[in-house]
Amino acid sequence: MKETPIRSLPGIPMLLALLAAIVLCAWMVISGVQIGAPLQVVAGIVLGTVAAFCLLGLYMIEPNQSAVLSLFGKYVGTVKENGLRWNNPFLAKKKVSQRVRNFESGKLKVNELDGSPIEIASVIVWQVVDASEAVYNVDDYESFVHIQAESALRAMATSYPYDQHEDGQLALRSHASEVGEHLKQELQERLADAGIAVLDARISHLAYAPEIAQAMLQRQQANAIIAARTRIVAGAVGMVEMALAELQKNGVVHLDEERKAQMVSNLLVVLCGERSTQPIVNTGSLY
Numbered sequence: 187m188k189e190t191p192i193r194s195l196p197g198i199p200m201l202l203a204l205l206a207a208i209v210l211c212a213w214m215v216i217s218g219v220q221i222g223a224p225l226q227v228v229a230g231i232v233l234g235t236v237a238a239f240c241l242l243g244l245y246m247i248e249p250n251q252s253a254v255l256s257l258f259g260k261y262v263g264t265v266k267e268n269g270l271r272w273n274n275p276f277l278a279k280k281k282v283s284q285r286v287r288n289f290e291s292g293k294l295k296v297n298e299l300d301g302s303p304i305e306i307a308s309v310i311v312w313q314v315v316d317a318s319e320a321v322y323n324v325d326d327y328e329s330f331v332h333i334q335a336e337s338a339l340r341a342m343a344t345s346y347p348y349d350q351h352e353d354g355q356l357a358l359r360s361h362a363s364e365v366g367e368h369l370k371q372e373l374q375e376r377l378a379d380a381g382i383a384v385l386d387a388r389i390s391h392l393a394y395a396p397e398i399a400q401a402m403l404q405r406q407q408a409n410a411i412i413a414a415r416t417r418i419v420a421g422a423v424g425m426v427e428m429a430l431a432e433l434q435k436n437g438v439v440h441l442d443e444e445r446k447a448q449m450v451s452n453l454l455v456v457l458c459g460e461r462s463t464q465p466i467v468n469t470g471s472l473y
Contacts, residue, residue: 187261187318187319187322187323188316188318188319189264189316189317189318189319189381190261190262190263190264190318191263191264191265191266192255192262192263192264192265192273193265194265194267194271194272194273195271195272195273196269196270196271196272197244197245197246197269197270197271197272198269198270200240200243200244200272201241201244201270201272204237204238204240204241207233207234207237208234208237208238210233211230211231211233211234211237212230212234213230214226214227214229214230214233215227215230215231215234218230239275240275241275242275243272243273243274243275243277244270244271244272245270245271245272245273245279245281246269246270246271247265247266247267247268247269247271247281248268249268250283250284250285251266251268251281251282251283251284251285252264252265252266252281252282252284252317253265253266253271253279253280253281253282253317254279254280254281254282254317254318254321254322255273255277255278255279255280256277256278256280257274257276257277257278258276261318261322262277264317264318280321282314282317282320282321283314284313284314284315284317285313286311286312286313286385287311287312287313288309288310288311288312289309289310289331289332289335290307290308290309290310290390291307291308291309291310291332291335291336291339292307292336293305293306293307293391294306294307294336294339294340294343295395296339296340296343296344297343297344298343298344298346298347298348298358299344299345299346299347300347300348302348302394302395303394303395303397304343304348304358304392304393304394304395305391305392305393305394305395306339306343306358306389306391306392307339307389307390307391307392308335308339308369308387308388308389308390309386309387309388309390310331310335310373310384310386310387311384311385311386311387312331312377312382312383312384312385313382313383313385314327314381314382314383315381315382315383316381317381318381319379319380319381320380320381320382323379323380323381324379324380327380327381327382330377330380331377331380331382334373334376334377335373337376338369338372338373338376339369341372342365342368342369342372343358345368346358346361346365348392348394358389358392359392362388362389365389366386366387366388366389367387369387369388369389370384370386370387373387
């Protein structure tokens, strides 16, 4: 099913012409009765009935709206001209809005790639681009969009972990743009046959399920502490190496291996400790 444009007549001239025809038919009936001309009366009634029936062919189309026309169940074409229009009164007219719409899905509880239950929701921006497909390819295109959006969101959520565990890995929390683009493509494939274009798709809510939220928070805190400690230790080791190299380069003091080890130990304690250290001043000999 593909959209076929069809012409329609301007509604206002047709309305004026039909009203004039009805007035003329009423005059024919009245004058026919006065002069005793039954054929004129019958002709006036018949023509007036036809003109009144033709009024049913008038319909209005608003901006960004189209009308899908069918004749006894057969698709005839789609009219997109705005304003008051007129077509054959026997044609059935189904109006379809082609404005940009959006909706937010409900919070879904799904398992992410690692198997942890999460809560996720999305905002979908969509538009009807083929009115005939939207009317005839699916039963209710608005309900179809909502159901397919939830289905695509579930499928997408199971393809990514909640948090990034490796460098370069896509995750729901850290790669919102990439995940949104995947959701958009997934949903577009599902809605293509319904004549609907997905303009944007974004995650609007993302959280661990309540039953594991506390445990996952502790894991995130532990990961953050480990990452911070790793960086601190790496920096401290670099500073110690630099201090020993500068002392040896400038010949300030000559330390044997035992004293170097003691100095490294003291510097690492000072640099890596969570609390400030209390220095001890040695006034005697190093040995």
